[in-house]
Amino acid sequence: MSLTIPAGTVVAVVGEYGSGKTTLVKLLNRFYRPDSGRITVDGVDLSEGQWQKTALARATTRREPLLFGLDEPTASLDVPSEQEVFQRQMARARELAARTGAITVILSHRFSTVTGADLILVLDRGRLEEIGSHQELLARQGRYAELYGIQATAYAES
Numbered sequence: 001m002s003l004t005i006p007a008g009t010v011v012a013v014v015g016e017y018g019s020g021k022t023t024l025v026k027l028l029n030r031f032y033r034p035d036s037g038r039i040t041v042d043g044v045d046l047s048e049g050q051w052q053k054t055a056l057a058r059a060t061t062r063r064e065p066l067l068f069g070l071d072e073p074t075a076s077l078d079v080p081s082e083q084e085v086f087q088r089q090m091a092r093a094r095e096l097a098a099r100t101g102a103i104t105v106i107l108s109h110r111f112s113t114v115t116g117a118d119l120i121l122v123l124d125r126g127r128l129e130e131i132g133s134h135q136e137l138l139a140r141q142g143r144y145a146e147l148y149g150i151q152a153t154a155y156a157e158s
């Protein structure tokens with residue numbers, strides 16, 4: 001996959017289990033090293049030394065992260081807690097974006113969370129199937145629109 005995430009973007013990643021969401025966020029966070037290709041920040045490759053510095057800085061303070069990754073952070077929470085956690089995390093994402101240009105990547109199956117993102121990535125078997133805003137992806141009437149439709153229908157029925 002090839003994509004550019006502008007500074008200060010809140011990115012949501014959706015896709016079925018095994019589509020590569022966690023792998024993507026681990027690559028972005030440098031928990032994994034890419035076998036091929038490059039991940040750059042402001043056009044510069046995320047060198048080993050820089051990564052170590054970042055990790056060390058993180059160990060002392062996480063007040064100004066470059067990238068804020070949330071991998072299904074509320075999968076085990078009840079609905080009111082989930083709502084609260086997401087509201088708090090989204091407020092933090094927006095505050096960080098405005099202050100430092102930090103990027104937030106949220107992996108979630110809940111479309112109530114996903115629709116609020118600036119950019120939505122739809123993964124399928126390790127590939128980037130669709131990319132765009134909620135409105136753009138709905139208009140495309142592709143995979144995202146289909147997944148969104150399934151959840152919207154389920155909510156309407158319940």
Ligand SMILES: Nc1ncnc2c1ncn2[C@@H]1O[C@H](COP(=O)(O)OP(=O)(O)O)[C@@H](O)[C@H]1O
Pocket residue numbers: 015016017018019020021022023024
């Ligand atoms: N460390 C690993 N080594 C080899 N394959 C892996 C590893 N982690 C995940 N995979 C495989 O990569 C694919 C994507 O997994 P993952 O990123 O965890 O998906 P998701 O988070 O979207 O459910 C799956 O087929 C999974 O089995």
Ligand SMILES: [Mg+2]
Pocket residue numbers: 021022023071
């Ligand atoms: Mg995952």
